[in-house]
Amino acid sequence: MLIFDAHLDLAMNAMEWNRDLTRPIIEIRARESGMTDKPDRTNGVVNFEEMRKGNIGLCVATLIARYVKPSNQLKGWHSPAQAWSQTQGQLAWYRMMEELGQMVQIRNGDQLTSHLKLWEHPTESTPIGYILSLEGADSILSPQHLESAFAQGLRAVGPAHYGPGTYAQGTDATGGLGPQGKELLTEMQRLGIILDATHLCDDSFWEAIKIFDGPVWASHQNCRKLVAHNRQFSDEQIKVLIERNSVLGAPLDAWMMAPNWKRGQTTPESAGVTFSTMIDHIDHICQLAGNANHVGIGTDLDGAFGKEQTVSDLETIADLAKLPALFKQRGYTEADVNNIMHGNFLRFLRSTWK
Secondary structure, X not given: OOOEEEEXXXXXXXXXXXXXXXXXXXXXXXXXXXXXXXXXOOOOOOOHHHHHHOOOOEEEEEEOOOEOOOOOOOOOEOOHHHHHHHHHHHHHHHHHHHHOOOEEEOOOHHHHHHHHHHOOOOOOOOOEXXXXXXXXXXXXOOHHHHHHHHHOOEEEEEOOOEOEOOOOEOEOOOOOOHXXXXXXXXXHHHHOOEEEOOOOOHXXXXXXXXXXXXXXXXXXXXXXXXXXXOOOEOHHHHHHHHHOOOOEEEOOOHHHOOOOOOOOOOOHHHHOOOHHHHHHHHHHHHHHHOOOOOEEEOOOOOOOOXXXXXXXXXXXXXXXXXXXXXXXXXXXXXXXXXXXXXXXXXXXXXXXXX
């Protein structure tokens, strides 16, 4: 079964983590032996080979570069110009992967249809389709830069990431959009760019939902009802997204799945975090919606975490192929499973790209 993963930081892994995703996963892990600069060294789970093994033929792939002011203690770039340049370097990596036949960019409905036909009978060398997204909009210097990014294939933008941002406030922050954020949303709507509501703090979320009339999704977002942290969405937020015909992708970062997770201390085994835990979050959204039409997969795998902070029954991203059977065990129909694994996000894109 084709799997659509709505959130993978592939270029970040390649350009900041220095991972060659064209190589076998065991080789990537071995080459990181002894490294301590990142929490997930030797624990990576994503590369092109494993994606193909799991039939993950289409994904939303990110550009990500946070601008941080001197007062901001988060890691990031010290000027918007540096952040923009970092995203351009990441884009250059995607272009090289296209040149090598590893990936192909999907910008519109016709390209989506052609790519899906290609994946009806995939081979070991079938290119993986990617839809370009920007996680945190701090690197956008001006409306003209957003238009340039759209011309490069950018099709979704999350205005915020962690902490305070230029255009919106993100996880662990508070506050609204401000004039720049409103201008960004206006320009996104004009261009037809999808608003990714993931990471928006509550204040910014509600303001964005009120202002923005274009397509909205949440690429990697779990439920606050199950894990009480502002990174997750409340039932009220989920309900308004359902009303907007949005789709929410379920991430596999364990601290967002299980309460009381302590980074560097809790393990997937000690917390009992499995694919079933992921399904708990998906099922909660389905119960709120009354159907399975607003949920999908947005793993965020290797998004600054690896095997040490995901479900215990996952060795690599290829193990997403276990999910259809697990959903059926929960009573989901074949049609439901197809929608969750790819159909809901594909329907959303087809509607957006009419």
